[in-house]
Amino acid sequence: MNLAFHGAQRQTEFDFVVAPGANPAPIGFHFTGALGIKTDDSGNLIISSAAGNVQLHKPVAYQEQNGARQLVDASFILKADNQVAFELGNYDRSRELVIDPSVGYAYSTYLGGSGADEGQGIAFDGTGAAYVTGQTASANFPGATNTLAGSNDVFVTKIAADGSSLVYSTYIGGKLSDSGNGIAVDASFNAFVTGSTASTDFPTTAGVVQGSLKGTKGNAFVCELGSSGAITYCTYLGGTGKDTALGIALASDGSVYIAGGTSSTDFPTKNPLQGYIAGSTNSGFVTRLNSSGTALVFSTYLGGSANGDQAGALAVDSADNVYVAGQTFNSTFHTTTGAFQTTCGSCNTGSSGFVTVINSITPAYVYSTFLGGSTSEAADGIAVDSTGNAYVTGMTQSSNFPTTAGVLQTTYKGAGDGFVTKLNPTGTALVYSTFLGGSTFDTGASIAVDGSGNAYVTGETNSANFPTMNPTEPAANGGASTGSTDAFVSEINSTGSALVFSTYLGGSADEDSNGNLGAIAVDGTGASIYVTGKTASTDFPTQAPYPYAKGNANGGGSSDAFVVKYSQSSAAPTFSLSATALTPATVAPGGSATSTVTVTATNNFTGTVTLTCAVTGPAGAIHLPTCAAASAAGGASTTLTVNTTAAVALLERPASRHSAGMFYAMFLPIGGIALLGFGSAGSQRKKVFGFLLVGLVLSSLLLMPACGGSSNNNNGGGSPGTTAGAYTITVNGTASGATQTGTAPALTLTVN
Numbered sequence: 240m241n242l243a244f245h246g247a248q249r250q251t252e253f254d255f256v257v258a259p260g261a262n263p264a265p266i267g268f269h270f271t272g273a274l275g276i277k278t279d280d281s282g283n284l285i286i287s288s289a290a291g292n293v294q295l296h297k298p299v300a301y302q303e304q305n306g307a308r309q310l311v312d313a314s315f316i317l318k319a320d321n322q323v324a325f326e327l328g329n330y331d332r333s334r335e336l337v338i339d340p341s342v343g344y345a346y347s348t349y350l351g352g353s354g355a356d357e358g359q360g361i362a363f364d365g366t367g368a369a370y371v372t373g374q375t376a377s378a379n380f381p382g383a384t385n386t387l388a389g390s391n392d393v394f395v396t397k398i399a400a401d402g403s404s405l406v407y408s409t410y411i412g413g414k415l416s417d418s419g420n421g422i423a424v425d426a427s428f429n430a431f432v433t434g435s436t437a438s439t440d441f442p443t444t445a446g447v448v449q450g451s452l453k454g455t456k457g458n459a460f461v462c463e464l465g466s467s468g469a470i471t472y473c474t475y476l477g478g479t480g481k482d483t484a485l486g487i488a489l490a491s492d493g494s495v496y497i498a499g500g501t502s503s504t505d506f507p508t509k510n511p512l513q514g515y516i517a518g519s520t521n522s523g524f525v526t527r528l529n530s531s532g533t534a535l536v537f538s539t540y541l542g543g544s545a546n547g548d549q550a551g552a553l554a555v556d557s558a559d560n561v562y563v564a565g566q567t568f569n570s571t572f573h574t575t576t577g578a579f580q581t582t583c584g585s586c587n588t589g590s591s592g593f594v595t596v597i598n599s600i601t602p603a604y605v606y607s608t609f610l611g612g613s614t615s616e617a618a619d620g621i622a623v624d625s626t627g628n629a630y631v632t633g634m635t636q637s638s639n640f641p642t643t644a645g646v647l648q649t650t651y652k653g654a655g656d657g658f659v660t661k662l663n664p665t666g667t668a669l670v671y672s673t674f675l676g677g678s679t680f681d682t683g684a685s686i687a688v689d690g691s692g693n694a695y696v697t698g699e700t701n702s703a704n705f706p707t708m709n710p711t712e713p714a715a716n717g718g719a720s721t722g723s724t725d726a727f728v729s730e731i732n733s734t735g736s737a738l739v740f741s742t743y744l745g746g747s748a749d750e751d752s753n754g755n756l757g758a759i760a761v762d763g764t765g766a767s768i769y770v771t772g773k774t775a776s777t778d779f780p781t782q783a784p785y786p787y788a789k790g791n792a793n794g795g796g797s798s799d800a801f802v803v804k805y806s807q808s809s810a811a812p813t814f815s816l817s818a819t820a821l822t823p824a825t826v827a828p829g830g831s832a833t834s835t836v837t838v839t840a841t842n843n844f845t846g847t848v849t850l851t852c853a854v855t856g857p858a859g860a861i862h863l864p865t866c867a868a869a870s871a872a873g874g875a876s877t878t879l880t881v882n883t884t885a886a887v888a889l890l891e892r893p894a895s896r897h898s899a900g901m902f903y904a905m906f907l908p909i910g911g912i913a914l915l916g917f918g919s920a921g922s923q924r925k926k927v928f929g930f931l932l933v934g935l936v937l938s939s940l941l942l943m944p945a946c947g948g949s950s951n952n953n954n955g956g957g958s959p960g961t962t963a964g965a966y967t968i969t970v971n972g973t974a975s976g977a978t979q980t981g982t983a984p985a986l987t988l989t990v991n
Contacts, residue, residue: 255325257336266338267324276321283343284315284323299709300327300338313338335978343711344782345767345806346402348790349774351799352377356394358771358800360422360487361758362430367400370430371771372419373800375410381787381794382408388438393419394800395432395464402804403784407468413438417460421487421497421758428466433484433497436460436475447474447532449507454479459499461487461528472532478503482524486552490559493530496599498523498563500549501540510602511539513573518542523550523565527599537599543569546586548593551633552685554623560605563595564621564631567609578608578666585637589615592633594662606666612637616658619756620686620696627664630694632657632683635674646673646735648706657683657698659731671735677702681727684756689765692733697759697770699751700727700743710742711805712780726750726757726772728805730765744803746776768805773798814848814873815839816972818984821881825989828962829885832988833878836970840873847872848972848979850879857964864966864988879970883990884962965989 257263270276275287284295300313312328330336350358354376362370375394378387382396382405392412399406411417413436420434437457443450452458458477461484465471476482480503488496502521508514516522522542529536542548546568554562570586572593583591591611598605610618614637622630635658638651648656656676663670675683677700684698701724703715708729715725725745732739744750750772751757757772775798781791786802793799817839821832838848852866862884871877968986972979 255338257338259333259335263325263327263336263338267318267322270321270323273321276317276323278315278317298325298338300325300330300336302330302334302336311336343806344780345804346784346786347780347782347803348402348785348801349779349781349793349799350381350396350786350790350802351375351794351796352379352381353795354378355796355798356380356794356800357773357798358802359418359420359434359758360432361760361769361771361802362422362424363760363762363767363769364424364428365426367762367767368406369398369400369769369802369804370422370424371396371398371800371802372422372432372434373771373773374418375800377794377796379794380408380410381405381789383410384408385410388412388440389414389416391416391418393417393432393434393436395419395422395430395468397430397468398786398802401784402786405786409464409468411442411462411470411473412436413440413442415439417441420483420485420499423487423489423495425489425493429471430464430468431487431489431495432462432464433487434460435483441475442470442473443475444470444472444532447472448528448534449475449477451475453477453505454481454503456481456502458482459484459497459501461495461497461532463532474528474532476507476526476528477501478505478507480504480506480521482506485550488553488555488561490527490555491557492559494536495528495530495532496525496553496555496561497528498525498550498553498561498565500524506540507535507538508540509535509538510599511537512597512602512604513540513542516540516542517544517571518547518569519545520547521549523548523563523567525550525553525561525563525597525599527561537602539597539602541565541595543567543571543573545569545571548572551617551619552621554621554629556623556627557625559599561597561599562621562623562629563597564618564633565593566590566617567593572609573604573607574609575604575606575666578606579662579668580609580611580641583609583611584613585611585615588613589636590617592616592618592631592635594618594621594629594631594666596629596666608662608666610641610660611635612640614638616640619682619684622686622688622694624688624692625690628670628692629662629666630686630688631660631662632675632686632696632698634658634682640672640674641669642672642674643669643735646671647731647737648674648676650674652676653678653680653702655680655682657681657696659683659686659694659696659735661694661735673731673735675706675729675731676700677704677706679703681705682756684751685758687759687761689761690763691765693739693765694731694735695759695761695765695768696727696729696731697744697757697772698727699724699756705743706738706741707743708738708741710740712743712745715743716745716747723747723749724752726770726774728759728768728770728803730768740807744770744780745774746778746780748775748777750774750776750779750801766807768807770803770805772801774801813978813980814972814974815979815981816848816850816970816984818879818970818986821968821986821988824987825991826883828883828990830990831880831882833880834970834986835876836869836871836879836984837876838871838873838972846974846977848974850877851971851973852879852881853969853971854966856966857961859961860964860966862962864968864990866968866970881968881986881988883988886962963991
């Protein structure tokens with residue numbers, strides 16, 4: 240049995256690893272100085288002390304097989320003298336078992352004052368600090384050192400990694416209404432914010448691409464804040480219609496992509512793929528600003544020729560291609576040849592989701608596709624992984640929304656379901672696609688992806704049977720039957736086949752309602768999940784530490800923003816093996832062959848794998864091939880050498896002990912009888928001589944099989960004592976604190 244510690248964002252987390260065949264009964268805790276110990280309704284362990292309460296989250300136990308987790312029932316059991324143990328359900332005791340304290344709150348807090356506040360964008364930096372933006376009508380917004388300028392201002396707040404304090408908090412805005420809708424952070428702790436403003440006195444800076452508001456309906460804006468929260472630059476972006484930016488992402492050179500919707504016929508463009516607004520109402524747009532905000536690098540409309548379009552979210556890959564998701568009502572929305580869905584199935588009755596990928600340097604479409612069924616859809620969130628797969632979430636009202644086999648949910652359940660879809664890098668096919676929802680109404684709003692390809696989604700649910708897994712909140716509406724909406728947070732595994740974690744998030748009133756759908760971000764390991772949104776609940780589930788004095792209480796307005804950081808213990812490290820065919824494939828006895836074995840590290844495995852071989856051969860093989868000792872670190876390759884022995888003589892084996900025993904048992908009495916004859920009288924010499932002859936004959940007959948070579952101990956067939964034939968070499972690996980996943984490589988070697 241092992242206790243595995245993990246470091247994540249300056250927090251210590253742990254798993255219990257039970258070896259195959261080991262007894263987990265001795266595992267437990269003893270708390271010294273505890274005033275009381277209990278479990279709550281969710282199965283979490285609450286330890287009361289003079290310094291406050293400590294919470295250990297309901298344990299999750301699982302076993303790995305073929306790269307997938309198989310969950311085992313687990314719960315805390317209270318014992319005498321402040322001791323706590325685990326109660327486990329049935330599991331395969333021949334395989335390793337991991338007991339994980341599960342996903343829980345690192346912190347959960349209100350963020351707001353006495354007016355209405357809502358969180359709409361979230362990001363994090365390399366230290367684990369969270370950056371939140373949204374809209375506030377509160378003159379006493381927590382931590383702000385400047386003043387509210389209008390009816391609603393943008394707020395930007397940075398929260399320390401442990402949730403204990405506000406690093407900074409600031410208003411950005413003018414005398415009318417302003418809203419922060421998206422945020423991104425670079426490696427130097429600069430924050431980039433986008434949204435919309437109707438204020439003519441929005442705080443723009445000198446030399447930016449657009450220093451004044453155009454029209455009267457409102458423009459998009461982009462601002463950069465330095466590490467202290469002070470404005471580096473701010474610019475308007477728009478025309479004489481209404482312009483709203485909804486998503487933001489950073490390119491590798493520090494330039495900024497934003498996307499949203501516009502009704503302006505004079506929206507600023509640069510090297511556009513579409514230089515005009517095609518529809519009669521509004522169009523999507525995608526814009527790239529240089530790193531100082533002083534010039535456009537690229538800017539284009541994105542839409543069809545009739546009803547309307549909106550770009551709702553965007554992401555950027557390592558090649559600086561921009562991935563855009565949104566909603567279109569137009570069957571003429573541009574799609575590319577060979578894309579997954581080139582016709583709109585719902586544009587006559589409603590809207591369709593779309594995914595468009597653009598190379599802004601050329602500029603050119605990488606691909607563009609509809610994503611929907613026959614009723615109505617909207618794609619509201621998008622993320623991209625390191626290989627160019629796009630992950631999309633949103634809402635569908637189509638029972639025939641495209642899904643794939645073997646996923647989490649293949650059937651439509653409600654008046655609207657969320658969906659999660661993974662598109663391949665060329666946009667020609669679905670990697671997976673699944674519904675996500677219960678029997679009433681659900682919608683996905685924002686999506687993020689970790690380094691292992693697990694997708695993290697937040698949104699809104701009105702379903703009492705929304706699918707949960709290891710939840711921090713297992714019931715809707717904080718357990719109240721009010722029929723209000725909750726936020727949800729779900730983690731889906733890399734194949735789309737199962738939930739890793741899924742929970743309601745909210746109290747007895749509404750969360751993320753009336754068009755505010757929240758945002759999510761996740762670090763590369765999945766150890767920390769960041770979520771924001773808005774809540775009207777006075778019983779929203781808060782968890783210390785709080786970043787400001789009223790963090791555990793609603794600020795008093797009609798709604799507050801909320802910020803939650805979940806801490807998720809990393810899964811036990813794992814690795815898989817692959818191997819090339821042996822070269823040469825055929826050797827003479829005594830020859831050798833080699834294979835290149837590669838170790839693929841998963842779940843943050845960083846150790847060294849020692850390779851072992853199991854060999855099976857033809858019947859009668861008495862010397863099996865052997866593997867030379869080899870090892871490789873995670874992510875590396877090594878050469879595995881298989882050695883064979885020289886040919887073996889047919890007479891190598893002695894007769895069996897049974898045959899030799901028979902020989903001696905019969906030969907010695909005969910010899911004894913013959914010797915007795917020499918002591919007899921002369922009158923009996925003829926008889927004695929006859930006995931001697933019989934003894935010699937019988938002895939010769941017995942010696943022939945005893946000395947005639949092998950006992951034919953050849954496992955029932957084949958040539959006795961041979962090394963020739965076809966052998967199967969199965970390669971496995973062992974590593975401290977980690978397990979091998981997937982099927983072990985099987986190699987074939989012929990010896991002749």
